[in-house]
Amino acid sequence: MTCVAGIRFKPAGKIYYFDSENIDLRPGDEVVVETIRGIEFGTVALGSKEVGQELLVMPLKKVLRRASEADQKVYLANQEKEREALKICAEKVKEHQLPMRLIDAEYTFDMCKIIFYFTAEGRVDFRELVKDLAAIFKTRIELRQIGVRDEAKMLGGIAACGRVLCCNGFLGEFEPVSIRMAKEQNLSLNPAKISGICGRLMCCLKFESELYEPRGAKGSKNGKKDTGIDNDHPGADI
16 A cells, blocks of 8 residues: 555646655645756645555655745745746747747746747747847746647636636546537537637536436446546656
C-alpha cells in the first residue's frame, strides 16, 4: 500500500496523484510537489489515503512539503510575472505576424520553465518567437497549442443556462460528448441550442446520458469498473 494524495494545480483542474509519504494532507492544504514539468505549487483535492500499488502508475512523484508562507508569496509573485509575460509574448507574436491567439501564460513554481498556451487554425512555425522569448526571460520556453474546449476552460464565461461554464467551474476533465446523447434525451438538434460557447456540444449533455443507457453489473456502467488512477502530470513539449 502507498499513501497518496490528489492534487489540483488549477481550481477546476484535473486531479493528479502524488506520494504523500508521512505527510497527512487534507483537502484545501497547499503543497509544493515534484512533477515532470518541475517543481509546482498545488492544492490538495483528495486527502492522504492508502492505495494499492496495482492501481497506480509507478513511480509516483512526491509531495515535497506543505506550502509555507514564503512559498505562498512566491506563488503569488509568479502569477504577477505570468501576466507581464503574456503581455510581452503578445507583442512578440504581433511583431512576427504569427497566426496564433495567446490564451494564457504559466510559470512553474521554480521558474525553470514558462508555458504559453495558444490557439491556431493550423500548425505555426514559432521557432523565431521561442528564440526571442528565451532571450528575454532567460528560462526554458514551451509553446503549447490547445483546442477550443481548453480555451473556454481557461478563459471562463457564462453558459446559456446563466451559470459559470461547467468546465471552468468544476469539471476536472473533459469527457466525450456525442450527438447521440442529445437524441436519447429528446433534445432539439439545433446546433445553436446544444452547443457551448466553445462551439462544441455542451458538456452537460453527458451528465444525464447514463440515465438513458442500459445498466450493466450492479455498481458499474455497462458491466465495467474503472479502477485506474492517473498520476501523469502534463508537461510534454511541443
